[in-house]
Amino acid sequence: MTRPMGDVFLAGIAGILPPAVPVEEALAAGAWTRREAAETQQLSVTVAPPEQHSPDLAVEAARLALQRAQRSPAQISLALHSMMLSPGGRLWHGAAYVHRQLGVPTGRCITTDLDCGCDSSLVAFELASAYLRGRDESELALVTAADCWRAPEVDRWRSSTCPFGDGAAAAVLSRQGGFARIAGISSLSDPELEPVGRGLEPFTRDHENPAGPVYLRSRGSEIVDAERIWPTVTRDVQQVVAAAAEQAGVAVSDLDHVVCPFLGHDLTKQEFLDPLSLDFSAIPWDFSRRVGHLGPADPLAGLDHLVNVERVSWRYALLLAYGVGGIFTAVVLESTRA
Known part of the structure; x- marks a missing residue:
């Protein structure tokens, strides 16, 4: 059954990716198998240097998405962050870090992490869309996601049936227009x-x-x-x-x-x-x-x-x-x- 969506737009989108490392390096090191390489047809994966961490990649993506949207961090009233590994350790969440690093002033902004695995960013879209329809039109929702797949938590090449790449992405949702309508x-x-x-x-x-x-x-x-x-x-x-x-x-x-x-x-x-x-x-x-x-x-x-x-x-x-x-x-x- 069709239901009205209301006007929520994607105002800005950005991805931040570290340099790519060819899979041949993993094959030569014995970290991966040629059978798995053939099944995935992967050519390379992005790998962040040791001093680079996923929350900072998320902040960088958020800044770029806001710049492309031509919006201010002060307009953010909902900040939803997704990560499957937490560099800050247990009992720590990334959304507040992203929120703080963007310089968002104290106010009525909900900041929280989502833990829906690989669907977290799109679940965030659904939650943010519903949230914005009940807020002032000038308010924004920020969706960020980032991970750096490092040992000992995971084995980049073997933990799953496909190799993991490091990176971040961000989206700005608005009721005041954008390059795409949801x-x-x-x-x-x-x-x-x-x-x-x-x-x-x-x-x-x-x-x-x-x-x-x-x-x-x-x-x-x-x-x-x-x-x-x-x-x-x-x-x-x-x-x-x-x-x-x-x-x-x-x-x-x-x-x-x-x-x-x-x-x-x-x-x-x-x-x-x-x-x-x-x-x-x-x-x-x-x-x-x-x-x-x-x-x-x-x-x-x-x-x-x-x-x-x-x-x-x-x-x-x-x-x-x-x-x-x-x-x-x-x-x-x-x-x-x-």
Whole structure:
């Protein structure tokens, strides 16, 4: 059922990426296998130097997004940050750091982190859109996401089925216009998929404080009903995209570009492209295979690349993500410059 969206716009978008390191270096060091390289078709991943940390990358992305939006940090009334690893340690959140580093004055601004895995940025879009519709038109929402995938928390090359890249992205949402209107947005949570990111081990101190890196692929392989996972993911992707497209009044065939998580060739095809009957020409594939999986920043960084680097022409674009725990979000954007 179609419901009115209201006028919320994407006023600014920015991505900040460290230099890329060719996968050949990891292969030569024995950190990765040629079979995995062939399955992902990854060419390189972005790697931040040791002295660079994800919250500072997020601040840099936020400043650039605000500059492109021609808006002031003082207008921010909602700051939502996403990160899967916390360089500040436990019981610390990045949103307040980003907020402070931008020089936002004390006031009625909600600052908080979101923990929806790779879907966090798009969940932030849905929350921010609803929030702004109840606020003064001059107020802004800031969405940031950043991670640097370092040991001992993760193994950049082996923790998942695709290698991780370091980087950050930011978006500024406004009711006063921007380069794109949020024409449709939908989220779907599927509890059946919750164990995929947890595995089947009981809650124990050792499980909470692993001695080595987290291996998401091992957790997923523990699920006894794995044969049901992919049909479930396919159904959920189709449903959440259909709902967002219906709100926007478009069909999947009307979409000029699609940006989904950067998961390498085989997983991207299975998880997102096949369910929507799309091929790699629909996504910024060459960009993603040179960056790696950034985590929650993927959709925003991909859109930034299309809009501000390649400067593609488009009327409708889809941002799509699936987060650990079983949450999916689809956002249909309509260009205001078309």
